[in-house]
Amino acid sequence: PVIYVLNGPNLNLLGTREPEIYGSDTLDDIAGQLEDRAQELGAEVEVRQTNHEGHLIDWMHEAQAEGAKAILLNSAGFSHTSVALHDAIKAISVPVIEVHLSNPHAREDFRRKSYVGEAAKGTVAGFGALSYLLALDAALRL
Numbered sequence: 266p267v268i269y270v271l272n273g274p275n276l277n278l279l280g281t282r283e284p285e286i287y288g289s290d291t292l293d294d295i296a297g298q299l300e301d302r303a304q305e306l307g308a309e310v311e312v313r314q315t316n317h318e319g320h321l322i323d324w325m326h327e328a329q330a331e332g333a334k335a336i337l338l339n340s341a342g343f344s345h346t347s348v349a350l351h352d353a354i355k356a357i358s359v360p361v362i363e364v365h366l367s368n369p370h371a372r373e374d375f376r377r378k379s380y381v382g383e384a385a386k387g388t389v390a391g392f393g394a395l396s397y398l399l400a401l402d403a404a405l406r407l
């Protein structure tokens with residue numbers, strides 16, 4: 266099974282971006298950990314990052330067309346603003362698991378609302394890079 270792992274804005278800067286909040290792993294490090302874990306579980310991950318909202322939507326449509334088993338989505342700041350991402354999740358039958366490195370509920374008020382979380386199958390947040398690995402395990406048990 267193929268799992269899409271889609272990452273939104275500013276996550277290309279992981280490693281140097283507010284490491285006290287997001288940790289010191291780069292997105293490449295996280296992708297490597299996901300690939301290793303996927304291999305152990307007999308699965309495959311397709312890890313991508315973009316700073317553009319529409320790319321995330323196109324990739325969700327692609328995941329559906331390609332018959333992906335699940336999508337792990339860290340839509341970063343767009344999580345808190347994007348009706349279009351919410352609608353895209355509703356528009357496909359592939360289950361979407363929302364992922365965050367930090368715990369948005371323990372931060373500023375404006376992070377408490379997630380349009381993505383309101384449409385997602387579930388959310389894993391607050392465990393740093395481990396959030397992605399836990400979400401991968403969950404995706405493969407759906």
Ligand code: DQA
Pocket residue numbers: 274275339340341342343344364365366367368369376
């Ligand atoms: C984030 C949390 C979001 O609130 C923030 O805008 C991000 C990263 C996380 O992974 O912790 O860019 O999605």
